[in-house]
Amino acid sequence: MTTVRRLGPSSQNTRSAVLDLVRSSGTVSRIELAEMSGLTPTSITRIVKSLIEDRLVVETGYGDATGGKRRSLLELNPDARYAVGVSLDDARLTYVVADLGGRVIGHHVSTGIGQTAPSAVVARIADELEALLAELAIPTADVVGVGVAGAGLDLGAGAERMSLTTDDWDSFAVQEALGSRMGLPVVRDNDAACAALGQFWAGRMSAGDDFATLYMSNGFGLGLVTGGAVARGASSNVGEIGHMVVEFEGRQCWCGSRGCLEMVAGPRAMVAEAMADPALRLELELSGDDGHLRHDFDAIARAAARGDERCAAVVTRSARYVAAAMLSVVNLLDLGRVYLAGPGFADAGDIYVREIEEQSSRLARTRSLHEVEVTLVDPGLDAAAVGAASLALQHVLTPHARAGRAEAVLPA
């Protein structure tokens, strides 16, 4: 258990760590950087010089005089580089372009993956990305990388199980395909982890606060930030809350287990429940076909948001299961903050917030010590894409903080 993080005096990691100290400090002097990093003033001077030469850092004036000499202050140059985030979703693709400071400066939404073959989707992503960058007048050379957020597990090198509507994605290496097409490093992670990272990176919470981001698309995922970093686990597959057993010996799940959250409370279960009401089925034009899952689910969520009592009952039932699962997570991890993000919460997210708040304020084991704050992330549809851009930025700014799956694949 080594307790002091060692920084080699001249590595790329050290440079990135110093750049990240500048970013997180706002404005900072060289002396302060030396104190914070444990590096010698000579090393700091050399590293800062190279960061200024690369336009990543700028001098921004002078701080208070201490001992006769005024300290020149440094700041991140947010416009020096950009990162792109793409969220792959069944119903829509969302693109964001962020500057080095994490601010979103460009945004585009297009048709989802649907039944299209992965290679065709990748070709379209590359075209749409190039068009977005051209529109923003950003040369590709100024883009540090592309982050991709998608559903599902990472079941080994290159093979991505995206849990989308087609099985083609199971064995498709989206990183390699997009990386070689774009000529840029591509990193990927699941949408829940991306959404959590995005909130952490954007500084929406104080450092040290643990929190969870529940992401709902066709299923559920949980992004966890503990101890100031996105939790990764043994194989970078943290967050499979969709297969939390909430009903022991309950309905058989496709995963082999029984009574999983996804099986009793996910979009498929909700559509099946609504389909059982012939009038509702007709009214909302539900197909019950897996290829139209998102269409069916959206129709139910929108009707619930409009106040249709039958649909509100379907959503509320799902939300009560989700709230029980989140109560378990809150109790297990002693969380004080929970975020909801993703297309599943776009229309009827308020119902989920209400049920999670109700159960956690009444039943959380630590309710006498602290609140559990439940927040619907706005805009929920962008959260994963913004987080994916953060993922690409993190590769430039803090490669030493990376772990697990989030490894860049450099283009061939």
Next chain:
Amino acid sequence: MTTVRRLGPSSQNTRSAVLDLVRSSGTVSRIELAEMSGLTPTSITRIVKSLIEDRLVVETGYGDATGGKRRSLLELNPDARYAVGVSLDDARLTYVVADLGGRVIGHHVSTGIGQTAPSAVVARIADELEALLAELAIPTADVVGVGVAGAGLDLGAGAERMSLTTDDWDSFAVQEALGSRMGLPVVRDNDAACAALGQFWAGRMSAGDDFATLYMSNGFGLGLVTGGAVARGASSNVGEIGHMVVEFEGRQCWCGSRGCLEMVAGPRAMVAEAMADPALRLELELSGDDGHLRHDFDAIARAAARGDERCAAVVTRSARYVAAAMLSVVNLLDLGRVYLAGPGFADAGDIYVREIEEQSSRLARTRSLHEVEVTLVDPGLDAAAVGAASLALQHVLTPHARAGRAEAVLPA
């Protein structure tokens, strides 16, 4: 998100950090300590001098010559100081004395808390501890502190909810009472967190491995190590797995929720199930009285271990619920290692191991990527006490790594 840990040049924390670097390195030179810590060689020389003067570190010979000069090597002096760990349990108190290296050199078991008033228990603990130290010929001045492991939540300053058989412990400040009686710093944490810390400290896993320790006494607790540290959460109450909802809208739990793991699979539920069989009730002399919970539970567990089919069925039913909860935790946190510890697993722990292994090998979402190793910690009854001693040691060696509840209360 500051990424480099700052060490002030002369604080107590720095001294402890250097001491911990010596401990974790085995043998190490001053130059290596400077490189690892980022401190100047001058600072290291000064700190090492004070550690040698206090007998905490010894010089142990010379390493290879580099550039003409041979480096003298440093090592922890394990016999310089000792720490005590006490596990408070309904059925027995367990004491261990550990040296600075974490090795257990003394051990004592006595009667449990039962229905005795907290102040009387604390007086007895002090007497028994003094007797144990006298037997080992360890002067109190060489003891760095006492760690106390108990069940339950920390519901605020001084008030410890121990979840034992009497409510008296709810508002009893065990730390203060024992600290002022012993004249030693006392730290406390829940038994699950202690058991996890003990395994981590003893180096039973490689650094960076996340793992969970499920602790079973009258209820369940989960100690979590993620990212190389015991997870603390918002109020140092991580691990309330006993109130994970495993049966949505199931049996009403005393916590206000329904279908909690403890309610359907804890010792009370198991005793109630066995009591429903009149022959078994008579045979095992079950009382069903809450004051005899541990006696009743132990009788069932021992009979199950002996092969009594009725009792094996009761334990197996509990173990299947526990396995479903652990499967949820494994899926949520992508764990590759799970430990079982505590008196609840002393007699029939094998049945729990078998069910958890069966479910996780068949159903864990990451089963194609890695195993989930399930280990019964031996000796299960000592795990919390050993961990509590580690907690006290950690306060001396790595106060910078402390968090949350584990704060020392110094004697008045």
